[in-house]
Structures are given as C-alpha cells and as structure tokens.
Amino acid sequence: EAQVTQNPRYLITVTGKKLTVTCSQNMNHEYMSWYRQDPGLGLRQIYYSMNVEVTDKGDVPEGYKVSRKEKRNFPLILESPSPNQTSLYFCASSFVTDNEQFFGPGTRLTVL
C-alpha cells in the first residue's frame, strides 16, 4: 500500500531533550516536506527536500533540523525542544513540487 508513515504518533517530552520524528515513504517520491499545524495558522512548512542530500528551509525552520540521506526517509530533528514547538507535525511527499502531496498521519508533540 502506497503510504507515508511517521513515528511516533504521539510524544510528550521535556524542554531540551533531543528528539527525532521519523518519516518514510514507499512511493519513490523525490520531494518530501515537513509541516507544523497550529490552530488558526494552517500548515506552515518547516523544511523541504527536492531530492537526496538536498534540503531547504521552509517558512519556520528555526529550532529544527532535517536530513535526506536516502530517498525514502526524511527525519525531523529537534535538538533542544522548547514549549513553543508543541504542535501537530505532518510529513508529506510527492513526485515533484507541483504534484499532489501525500501526507503522513501526523505526530502530536507536546513539549513541557
């Protein structure tokens, strides 16, 4: 089944404790992206990747890191999480930027 998977789905952590949210797609998509969703603000892009080893900042990259060592995986790293990073995070992928994006199920992160 073609899909985007994210893990974990839910995470409660404390300020400053490094964490990684994994994202994997099995559709051989070149384009992958991370978004955060907050009430009233819609989906804001954090980072995106056009292909392996190519990553670029989105609109809200501060406090986040990503890597794209393999085509299928695009992990999101929070080196030192803070409470303002409490949010719902979505990973998405598509063949290219102007194709439909397939979203993962989301990761709800709470930073205390």
Added chain:
Amino acid sequence: GQQVMQIPQYQHVQEGEDFTTYCNSSTTLSNIQWYKQRPGGHPVFLIQLVKSGEVKKQKRLTFQFGEAKKNSSLHITATQTTDVGTYFCAGETSYDKVIFGPGTSLSVIP
C-alpha cells in the same frame, strides 16, 4: 513575504445549503491545490488547477482558478455531513515553494 489567505475561517451551514471558500494569494501562483482534512485526520489531496480561469468539477464540488492566477474558490453544492472538515488551498509560487492557506473549517448541521 508571500502569503495565501482564505476566507471565511469558519462556516456553519445547514445540511443541504451551499458552501464556498475563497483563497487569495499576494503573488501569482504557478498552480493551486486543494486539500481536505477531516477532524483528527491528515490533509488529503482533492484537486490541482494550473491554467488561468480553469474550472473543474468533482460531483458536488466546483473549483475555480482566477484569471490572474492569484485567487481560487471551492464551492460545494448541497452540503452533506460527510463534507465536514477543514479545506485548505495550497499555492505553488514561482520559486518552487508551496504555501498553504490557513484553511476554512466547515461544520454541517444535520
């Protein structure tokens, strides 16, 4: 910076009434996509519009892309409870960036 706005933010309709959400960009878009997110779910692609003035229909949903490629609309005829959710537009700019609007949350009263 580049922005994509949507109005209204919320809409409550009686089942059977029509619904329209409008999307406006501060810059010209290469294309626009529409997504639907059910409560507790993830965004799901509905459609993509590319040409100036393009109109596409999917059953009770009608999508339009403005002549200047800076605005778009989604119209639902005779809403049903299955239409409940948040509708997002997403515009691709000339710099290969995709910008999502804040969404319109639709509630349908049976």
